[in-house]
Amino acid sequence: xxxxxSYDPYRYPSDPLxxxxxxxxxxxMAAVDGRRRKVCGGCEYVYYRNPVPVAACLVIDRRDRIxxxxxxxxPAKGAWSLPCGFMELGETPSAxxxxxxxxxxxxxxxxxxxxxxxxxxxxxYDTLVVAAFRIxxxxxGVKAGDDAEDVAYFxxxxxxxxxxxxxxxxxxxxxxxG
Ligand SMILES: [Zn+2]
Numbered sequence: 096x097x098x099x100x101s102y103d104p105y106r107y108p109s110d111p112l113x114x115x116x117x118x119x120x121x122x123x124m125a126a127v128d129g130r131r132r133k134v135c136g137g138c139e140y141v142y143y144r145n146p147v148p149v150a151a152c153l154v155i156d157r158r159d160r161i162x163x164x165x166x167x168x169x170p171a172k173g174a175w176s177l178p179c180g181f182m183e184l185g186e187t188p189s190a191x192x193x194x195x196x197x198x199x200x201x202x203x204x205x206x207x208x209x210x211x212x213x214x215x216x217x218x219x220y221d222t223l224v225v226a227a228f229r230i231x232x233x234x235x236g237v238k239a240g241d242d243a244e245d246v247a248y249f250x251x252x253x254x255x256x257x258x259x260x261x262x263x264x265x266x267x268x269x270x271x272x273g
Contacts, residue, residue, distance in 0.1 A: 110221075115140060146214075146222040150192035151179035153210045153265060154202065154230045156248055161266070162232065164199050165245035166258060170218075173244070174258020177265060179225070192228045200246045201238030204230040211268055215261040227265045 112133065113122055120137020127134065133142040154162035154177075163175045180195035182188060189206040196204050208229040215223040237246040249255065251270065257263045 110144065112142065144221070146224040147217070147220045148182045148188070149179055149215070149223050149225045150182055150188055150195055151177045151225050151227040151262065151265060152192050152196045152204070152230050153177060153227055153269060154196065154200075154204055154232055156232055158248075158250070160248035160250050161254065161269075162196075162200060162202065162237070162246070162248050163255070163257070164239070164243040167239075167242050167244045171258030175249075175255045176257050176259050177227070177262045179262075188226045189228055192226070192230065196230065199240045199243045201234075201236065201240070202232050203234040204232050207231050210265060213261045213264060215259075223261075225261050225265075 110133075114120065115122060115135035115137055117140055118135060118137040120135045122133040122135055122142065124131045125134045126132075127141050132144070134140070135142075152162070156162070162178065164178050166172050166174055166176050178196045178199045180191065180198070182191040183194075186194070192206065193204055196202055206228045210227040210229045213225040213227065215225050217223045237248075239246045254266070257266060
């Protein structure tokens with residue numbers, strides 16, 4: 096099926112599904128709502144694919160320092176990044192941000208605003224949507240969680256290069272807009 100639909104989910108390793116998980120029917124590609132999608136030949140279930148939501152934390156302390164974690168897992172393992180993680184089912188975006196923050200850094204925080212919402216291309220998930228929150232730390236001290244190698248606050252003029260492009264954009268927007 097070539098032509099007007101350039102997007103082919105079969106190309107993506109994140110979507111190896113070939114049989115219906117509901118009825119075990121064989122999946123085939125069909126145009127649904129203007130995009131090629133997998134549709135079950137047995138029960139006609141449409142396998143919609145959507146971006147995966149991520150919550151990211153822009154934690155700013157009283158001295159205008161930013162809280163970073165040294166990532167212990169891919170992608171960007173070993174690089175500094177903002178605390179972040181996937182939202183869970185039934186969890187509000189801001190609750191996801193505060194949970195990830197505590198898990199990765201030991202910091203309890205308070206969401207003070209939405210910094211921005213970002214698009215991120217992902218090899219594994221194809222597309223992520225990153226909701227970045229402004230957060231004020233409510234506790235002193237940091238403690239690296241299982242997924243982090245290190246945690247520290249950095250002044251803006253001594254920030255290491257962040258390993259994830261979206262996080263660099265979050266920080267760039269903060270430098271420009273305050
Ligand atoms: Zn089916």
